Amino acid sequence: MEKDSVYGASHTKNLQFNGKLEFARVEMRYKECLQPALNNLSFVVEPSEKVAVVGRTGAGKSSLYQLLLGFRTANKGCVLIDGEDVSKIDLRLLRREMNVVLQHPFVVQTDSVRKNLDPRHEFSDQELKEALTKSAFYLNAENED
Numbered sequence: 554m555e556k557d558s559v560y561g562a563s564h565t566k567n568l569q570f571n572g573k574l575e576f577a578r579v580e581m582r583y584k585e586c587l588q589p590a591l592n593n594l595s596f597v598v599e600p601s602e603k604v605a606v607v608g609r610t611g612a613g614k615s616s617l618y619q620l621l622l623g624f625r626t627a628n629k630g631c632v633l634i635d636g637e638d639v640s641k642i643d644l645r646l647l648r649r650e651m652n653v654v655l656q657h658p659f660v661v662q663t664d665s666v667r668k669n670l671d672p673r674h675e676f677s678d679q680e681l682k683e684a685l686t687k688s689a690f691y692l693n694a695e696n697e698d
């Protein structure tokens with residue numbers, strides 16, 4: 554469910570994250586009747602710190618980003634970015650400041666390749682071609698208009 558209308562814009566300030574992340578005694582259940590996917594989880598990641606989360610299938614790795622990007626909310630505890638509760642941050646701002654590379658990639662099929670790459674139209678065609686060439690998705694950059 555899109556939570557825009559639920560969260561509203563209670564924090565309308567222009568976010569620029571430093572990147573301190575804190576999970577504080579987080580419990581998250583996909584349904585009340587199910588066991589928690591995350592159970593009393595607490596950790597802190599400092600700005601610029603690189604962290605890898607590993608665990609067997611079903612351990613809860615993807616559930617972390619569901620909370621981080623505001624697709625779901627914690628049933629108990631809270632998730633803080635730079636000390637701000639993510640559930641209080643405007644979703645558009647939150648998602649503009651975060652990137653996720655999904656396990657199962659998807660393409661918005663009703664739109665152009667360009668819009669999938671750059672939904673907010675922030676980059677020039679040339680910049681997109683350079684990025685595609687570097688990642689070996691676009692091999693004939695020299696011969697194209």
Ligand SMILES: Nc1ncnc2c1ncn2[C@@H]1O[C@H](COP(=O)(O)OP(=O)(O)OP(=O)(O)O)[C@@H](O)[C@H]1O
Pocket residue numbers: 583584587590608609610611612613614615616617656
């Ligand atoms: N949409 C959902 N509805 C109900 N339960 C879910 C849902 N998504 C995940 N779960 C359950 O939540 C728990 C954590 O799942 P999660 O997808 O976060 O694990 P994961 O560590 O990312 O696993 P994988 O390595 O397979 O990607 C699992 O028990 C899973 O079955």
Ligand SMILES: [Mg+2]
Pocket residue numbers: 614615616656
């Ligand atoms: Mg996963």
